[in-house]
Amino acid sequence: MKFFNILRERLRALFRRERVIDEIDEEMRLHVELEKHANLSKGMSEFDAQREADRAFGNYASLRDAAYGVRGGGMLETLWQDIRYGVRVLVKHKGFTAVAVLTLALGIGANTAIFSVVNELLLRGLPYTDPERIAMVWEVTPSGRHENTTSRTNFRTWREQNQSFEAMAAFSDQRLNLTGDGPPEEVPVQFTTPELFQILGSRPLLGRVMNSSDADPRKGQVALLSYGLWQRRFGGDPGIVGRAIKLHDSSFNVIGVMPADFQWHIKRRSGTGKAPEIWTVLSMPSSGPSLLGRFLSVVAKLKPGVSLTQAESDIRAIEARISQDDPEHNKGYSAEAIPLREQLVGNARSALLILLGAVGFVLLIACANVANLMLARAADREKEIALRTALGAHRLRIIRQLLTESLLLALFGSGFGLALAWCGIKALIAISPRDVVSFQNVGINFTVLGWTLGISLATGIIFGLAPALEAARINLNDALKEGGKGGGGQSSRSRRIRSAFVVAEVALALVLLSSAGLLIRSFIRLQNIDTGFSTDNILTMVVPLSSTKYKEDPQVISFFRQANERIKALPSVQAVGIVNYLPLYGGLGSSTGFKVEGRPPLPPGQDPGTNVRVCDSGYFAAMGIPLLRGRTFSDAENTEAKHVVLINQAMALKHFPGEDPIGKRIDVSMFLKPNPTEIIGIVGDVRYDSLVDQPEPTVYFPHPDLTYEFMTLVIRTSNDPTAIAPAVQRELRAIDSDQPVADVRTMNQVMSQTRSRARFNTLLLGLFAALATLLAAVGIFGVMNYSVTLRTHEIGLRIALGAEPKRVLMLILKQGLLLTVIGIAIGLAGALVLTRLISGLLFDVKATDPVTFGVIVVFLGLVSLIACYIPARRATRVDPLVALRYE
Amino acid sequence: MKKERADLLQGTLDMLILKAVSIGPLHGYGIIQRIHQLSGEMLRVEQGSLYPALYRIEQKGWVSSRWDVHDTGRRAKFYSLTKEGESQLEAEEAGWELLVVAITRIRQAT
Numbered sequence: 001m002k003f004f005n006i007l008r009e010r011l012r013a014l015f016r017r018e019r020v021i022d023e024i025d026e027e028m029r030l031h032v033e034l035e036k037h038a039n040l041s042k043g044m045s046e047f048d049a050q051r052e053a054d055r056a057f058g059n060y061a062s063l064r065d066a067a068y069g070v071r072g073g074g075m076l077e078t079l080w081q082d083i084r085y086g087v088r089v090l091v092k093h094k095g096f097t098a099v100a101v102l103t104l105a106l107g108i109g110a111n112t113a114i115f116s117v118v119n120e121l122l123l124r125g126l127p128y129t130d131p132e133r134i135a136m137v138w139e140v141t142p143s144g145r146h147e148n149t150t151s152r153t154n155f156r157t158w159r160e161q162n163q164s165f166e167a168m169a170a171f172s173d174q175r176l177n178l179t180g181d182g183p184p185e186e187v188p189v190q191f192t193t194p195e196l197f198q199i200l201g202s203r204p205l206l207g208r209v210m211n212s213s214d215a216d217p218r219k220g221q222v223a224l225l226s227y228g229l230w231q232r233r234f235g236g237d238p239g240i241v242g243r244a245i246k247l248h249d250s251s252f253n254v255i256g257v258m259p260a261d262f263q264w265h266i267k268r269r270s271g272t273g274k275a276p277e278i279w280t281v282l283s284m285p286s287s288g289p290s291l292l293g294r295f296l297s298v299v300a301k302l303k304p305g306v307s308l309t310q311a312e313s314d315i316r317a318i319e320a321r322i323s324q325d326d327p328e329h330n331k332g333y334s335a336e337a338i339p340l341r342e343q344l345v346g347n348a349r350s351a352l353l354i355l356l357g358a359v360g361f362v363l364l365i366a367c368a369n370v371a372n373l374m375l376a377r378a379a380d381r382e383k384e385i386a387l388r389t390a391l392g393a394h395r396l397r398i399i400r401q402l403l404t405e406s407l408l409l410a411l412f413g414s415g416f417g418l419a420l421a422w423c424g425i426k427a428l429i430a431i432s433p434r435d436v437v438s439f440q441n442v443g444i445n446f447t448v449l450g451w452t453l454g455i456s457l458a459t460g461i462i463f464g465l466a467p468a469l470e471a472a473r474i475n476l477n478d479a480l481k482e483g484g485k486g487g488g489g490q491s492s493r494s495r496r497i498r499s500a501f502v503v504a505e506v507a508l509a510l511v512l513l514s515s516a517g518l519l520i521r522s523f524i525r526l527q528n529i530d531t532g533f534s535t536d537n538i539l540t541m542v543v544p545l546s547s548t549k550y551k552e553d554p555q556v557i558s559f560f561r562q563a564n565e566r567i568k569a570l571p572s573v574q575a576v577g578i579v580n581y582l583p584l585y586g587g588l589g590s591s592t593g594f595k596v597e598g599r600p601p602l603p604p605g606q607d608p609g610t611n612v613r614v615c616d617s618g619y620f621a622a623m624g625i626p627l628l629r630g631r632t633f634s635d636a637e638n639t640e641a642k643h644v645v646l647i648n649q650a651m652a653l654k655h656f657p658g659e660d661p662i663g664k665r666i667d668v669s670m671f672l673k674p675n676p677t678e679i680i681g682i683v684g685d686v687r688y689d690s691l692v693d694q695p696e697p698t699v700y701f702p703h704p705d706l707t708y709e710f711m712t713l714v715i716r717t718s719n720d721p722t723a724i725a726p727a728v729q730r731e732l733r734a735i736d737s738d739q740p741v742a743d744v745r746t747m748n749q750v751m752s753q754t755r756s757r758a759r760f761n762t763l764l765l766g767l768f769a770a771l772a773t774l775l776a777a778v779g780i781f782g783v784m785n786y787s788v789t790l791r792t793h794e795i796g797l798r799i800a801l802g803a804e805p806k807r808v809l810m811l812i813l814k815q816g817l818l819l820t821v822i823g824i825a826i827g828l829a830g831a832l833v834l835t836r837l838i839s840g841l842l843f844d845v846k847a848t849d850p851v852t853f854g855v856i857v858v859f860l861g862l863v864s865l866i867a868c869y870i871p872a873r874r875a876t877r878v879d880p881l882v883a884l885r886y887e
Numbered sequence: 888m889k890k891e892r893a894d895l896l897q898g899t900l901d902m903l904i905l906k907a908v909s910i911g912p913l914h915g916y917g918i919i920q921r922i923h924q925l926s927g928e929m930l931r932v933e934q935g936s937l938y939p940a941l942y943r944i945e946q947k948g949w950v951s952s953r954w955d956v957h958d959t960g961r962r963a964k965f966y967s968l969t970k971e972g973e974s975q976l977e978a979e980e981a982g983w984e985l986l987v988v989a990i991t992r993i994r995q996a997t
Contacts, residue, residue, distance in 0.1 A: 023964075027914075027915055031914075031915050056934050058936060063939070064938075066936075066939040
């Protein structure tokens with residue numbers, strides 16, 4: 001309480017200074033007057049009474065000051081004075097202030113923008129109940145593929161036998177056609193066991209979430225809608241609960257709507273790649289062949305007090321028993337548990353921390369620059385400060401004054417920095433990678449503001465302390481001497497400090513540049529990678545037929561044959577094909593076992609594996625996948641099952657070394673009964689899983705042999721492929737007016753989305769490195785330029801004594817380059833250690849790549865040479881007459 | 888020259904002010920008068936130095952103040968002892984007693 005009383009008084013004094021002084025005056029005057037009255041009543045004369053009263057009171061002015069000292073603003077008032085004075089100084093030196101504020105704004109803005117992303121993705125709590133207890137449970141395949149989906153049977157065993165989880169849910173994403181209430185539309189649907197909502201602890205906006213009674217198939221199918229779908233498709237109808245919607249041509253009863261902020265989407269192994277808009281119950285039949293298919297993702301909630309490691313070994317032990325009991329389907333499989341946050345953020349985490357480190361470096365360089373500016377300016381202010389010291393200002397008071405100024409600069413800088421960050425965040429969201437995490441909620445909130453304020457205060461102290469200490473160290477005699485050389489008296493200490501700053505800037509810039517260089521080099525490698533297909537002038541679109549409408553395979557095949565004929569007839573179309581999954585689709589990409597006819601049978605679970613794709617002959621033509629040997633599918637094979645397949649080169653090399661696979665028969669385990677197929681040709685390898693993984697063995701079935709209702713059209717055109725999209729959709733509607741299409745993209749767009757994360761990291765780190773280089777160059781320039789000013793006299797003397805301009809040039813260049821070389825040496829040592837941190841982000845480039853480092857060193861050297869050259873040129877133009885006259 | 892007035896020992900002014908206002912609310916001049924009067928006209932505080940001390944005491948919360956109309960019809964600031972001030976006064980008086988006892992012992996030592 002007492003503290004607040006004093007604070008209130010002081011604040012009052014701060015803003016109502018006159019008022020407080022008046023009050024003190026009033027009180028004291030009355031005092032003197034009463035004394036005078038008393039004196040008068042003792043019989044003194046008017047004059048004597050007044051004089052005696054004044055004498056008894058003491059020195060009025062100094063006593064009033066002492067009284068004000070108690071009641072006045074105190075520290076706060078001095079601070080206020082410092083701030084007003086500081087603002088005046090900053091306003092007076094507009095050029096200096098503008099440069100310093102801009103430099104700081106860049107550093108602080110970049111930090112704020114990146115921190116806002118880090119805050120949203122890494123620090124903020126996930127919007128679920130006890131999110132730290134939620135984990136994903138996956139299988140690991142015998143070939144070492146992590147985060148693999150599991151089967152219904154295995155999920156059921158996990159759920160029954162584990163001791164570590166209080167609940168487990170399995171789910172799988174699919175796209176289904178939503179019809180009625182408007183045009184047909186394909187929506188992402190999540191089939192899940194009802195425990196999902198118990199695990200997440202999420203509540204519905206309307207109606208209810210699923211419960212175990214919904215799993216009973218006799219009670220009819222239920223649907224839970226996302227807020228977005230409810231608004232878009234049903235106009236936010238408040239009476240939606242209880243209505244029936246038509247999904248995949250069957251009726252689903254709406255039981256509830258989730259709130260707008262409910263987000264639940266595990267992109268890993270998602271069959272849709274899109275956040276679900278409808279949740280419905282995953283059926284768990286007690287028997288049937290579908291129980292063994294591996295397509296389920298599993299999320300679980302740890303029991304309180306159980307650690308993730310405990311849970312993981314628990315689930316591994318269960319998985320080991322499973323593979324013992326049923327080696328045919330599970331031999332070699334293991335299991336793993338991954339915390340939910342790690343699953344959601346993935347390796348974006350390390351990239352973000354690296355970016356945060358990078359902007360930290362940029363800010364440090366900015367600090368060094370501003371500190372250098374202030375040191376140089378301190379020389380100009382030497383007299384002012386000496387005068388204040390001479391007039392009795394305490395050293396601490398001077399340091400405080402100068403620190404106040406640098407804090408003001410930092411605060412102005414952070415103000416502009418926040419504005420920059422606000423724009424920067426918009427740009428970040430626009431270029432953010434789409435593959436793992438969502439940037440949509442990134443923004444400036446109180447945590448971010450707190451961070452910005454924190455770093456700007458720290459910044460102010462970091463760049464303000466050295467100049468302030470340096471200024472307060474002033475030698476009064478030298479500084480006040482008549483004709484003091486306006487800065488010439490600067491100590492060699494201060495010069496050394498500034499040189500050290502330059503060395504540090506160069507070192508920091510080198511670390512950033514080499515990291516960025518490595519990323520750029522690896523991005524170029526990624527760009528030039530041979531994917532096995534061409535990407536230009538190809539349009540793709542997903543055509544999901546409804547299995548209730550197209551019940552029989554021939555109907556499905558016929559639809560796509562018709563589509564093929566019609567689209568081929570369109571102008572500018574060169575080739576048309578269909579495939580079940582595009583390359584880089586990011587979907588399941590499962591590895592299916594196969595047997596080669598005529599080879600001795602292998603023990604269960606040890607059959608070799610292959611990727612399986614379904615397509616027609618047009619697919620190879622449209623994608624530019626070369627036929628290496630044999631032939632592709634004939635027209636007859638495109639329309640009727642003839643039991644033939646194509647294989648890729650990796651398959652031929654790996655499983656048919658030294659023999660001719662053409663004519664051999666293989667049996668891929670995709671069918672309920674043995675189905676041997678003949679290899680009729682070998683095609684080129686394609687990177688299906690990701691850009692960085694080597695192509696895996698792949699078998700291509702013609703569409704009639706393995707009919708999917710869900711196919712992607714691939715259309716090669718002679719010019720801009722997007723132009724043809726409306727005509728294609730028209731042709732499809734001519735076959736079936738209710739048929740929706742989805743994901744209309746060019747192959748180049750598919751590629752660019754795949755590379756979006758690498759592009760994001762490279763772009764940002766490159767940007768920060770460029771910023772760092774620019775700031776470092778400005779720093780070198782500033783210091784060298786100032787040094788030339790200080791040495792004008794010396795240089796003038798040299799020229800007068802006959803030094804050639806070339807020697808003068810070299811003199812200055814040598815000084816600057818020496819600092820650069822030291823900086824580069826230190827930076828190289830640091831970079832060799834620090835670039836290891838980014839090795840996880842590199843592709844096909846070593847973290848110590850000598851080419852990158854060589855280029856960066858030369859580049860930075862050149863930049864610094866240019867920064868030194870300009871002041872050096874100025875030195876050669878010094879007029880000895882003018883320079884010497886000043887003495 | 889014989890001294891007719893006792894000098895004020897450093898740090899005792901606070902105690903005297905508190906004692907003076909413990910009897911009833913007073914303005915600054917009144918405090919000086921009361922100290923003078925209570926001391927049997929022996930103690931005379933330098934009048935002006937009362938105010939810095941008074942403000943300090945007020946900030947510590949030992950006295951509270953209020954503007955009121957004085958007999959002369961002008962505005963005056965009246966100070967009165969707070970609860971905290973009462974206990975402070977007790978503590979200072981106890982400390983003073985100890986000091987007096989100690990100094991007396993030293994003086995009487997032979």
